[in-house]
Amino acid sequence: MKGTIRNKLVAGFSGVLVIMTVVAAIGGYAVFSLRHSAFDATRVGARLNSLSLEIQIHNLEAVRKIKSYLTQTGKPGEEKARQMNLEEAKFEINEIHSLAAKAIAVAPTKETRAKFATIVAAVTQYEQALGKAVETSAANPVSEGSKTALAVYEDAAENLRESAEDGEVVGHDASQASLEAIERTSSRSVALVVGISFLGLALGIVVSYQLSRAILIPVDHLREVAESVSLGNLDIAVRRYSEDEIGDLADSFSRMVTAVKFFRMEAELTQSEAASEVSNERSL
Amino acid sequence: MSAVSDKVVATSKPYLGPAAESFISRQCKAHLKVELANLSSAHLKDLAKWVELGAGLIMDPAKAVELAKKISAG
Numbered sequence: 001m002k003g004t005i006r007n008k009l010v011a012g013f014s015g016v017l018v019i020m021t022v023v024a025a026i027g028g029y030a031v032f033s034l035r036h037s038a039f040d041a042t043r044v045g046a047r048l049n050s051l052s053l054e055i056q057i058h059n060l061e062a063v064r065k066i067k068s069y070l071t072q073t074g075k076p077g078e079e080k081a082r083q084m085n086l087e088e089a090k091f092e093i094n095e096i097h098s099l100a101a102k103a104i105a106v107a108p109t110k111e112t113r114a115k116f117a118t119i120v121a122a123v124t125q126y127e128q129a130l131g132k133a134v135e136t137s138a139a140n141p142v143s144e145g146s147k148t149a150l151a152v153y154e155d156a157a158e159n160l161r162e163s164a165e166d167g168e169v170v171g172h173d174a175s176q177a178s179l180e181a182i183e184r185t186s187s188r189s190v191a192l193v194v195g196i197s198f199l200g201l202a203l204g205i206v207v208s209y210q211l212s213r214a215i216l217i218p219v220d221h222l223r224e225v226a227e228s229v230s231l232g233n234l235d236i237a238v239r240r241y242s243e244d245e246i247g248d249l250a251d252s253f254s255r256m257v258t259a260v261k262f263f264r265m266e267a268e269l270t271q272s273e274a275a276s277e278v279s280n281e282r283s284l
Numbered sequence: 285m286s287a288v289s290d291k292v293v294a295t296s297k298p299y300l301g302p303a304a305e306s307f308i309s310r311q312c313k314a315h316l317k318v319e320l321a322n323l324s325s326a327h328l329k330d331l332a333k334w335v336e337l338g339a340g341l342i343m344d345p346a347k348a349v350e351l352a353k354k355i356s357a358g
Contacts, residue, residue, distance in 0.1 A: 237344060251298075254343070254344070254347075255298065255299065255300065255301035256301060258299065258300055258301065258303065258339075258342050258343045259300055259301040259302050259303035261342040261343075262300065262303040262306065262307055262342050263303055263306075265341075265342065266306065266310070
């Protein structure tokens, strides 16, 4: 491709355009990735929070049902309601199991998973303690063994409640970690976009400077030559700086200066020949 | 003008512009003692030598050498 001014301008501005496109693409990618990680992190944090709250609600409900079940022990006519309470409590416990398993699947880190695994262990313990309490109270509700089983059950219930509360804290922490991750990604993206923008700006300045030099230097030289010729100085070299339109202009100008020089020399020669003839005639 | 003189003038135009014909004519008369119209291929070597000298006075010597080579090559 010939290095004409048009081609140089097209190449220069295309280069700047490409740089700006790269900057925009990187900026766009950064914003997209920020949005994606923000969405992802917020979703996980919110989900863990919600699962922990659900576990707590099911735990409260299970404890309430078991309390009703135990107070109904030995009361005639309430056997059916009592069994219903027991079944509902078991259902709540199953729900807690299922929710804890979901939380383990969603949890983003090993520590978070470990916290929800604690809930699973607590609910298993709770289930066993409940089974024992139900068994002993059915045999003899006022026996020493029944009282001990009830105390173990209450401990297990308290333990489950505390584990569920821990789960809620973990959910909250996960949300907090998500916010921190968003903040980190955001800072990184801003730094990246600013850095790339500065790089683009620097390259744009370099391209513009080179482009202006490529045009201005030969034009300035031609201006100097034209000024010199206009003042009568024809002994000036016309340089061709570039293989473009300005180079062609320099060639034309050089040809013009050469022709003027020749015609001036020829005129001077003719003048001197005429003067010499006049002088010869006079001497004759 | 002969075909040779036309060709020499045409070769000189990009270097001397409107002065090409006068310049070549002057070199022919002054140094080769022939009219431009009577220029033949036999004169080209000598003409090139004088063109190099004469043109070197009014233009960039490198360009004068270039023009002389073109004239000499016919």
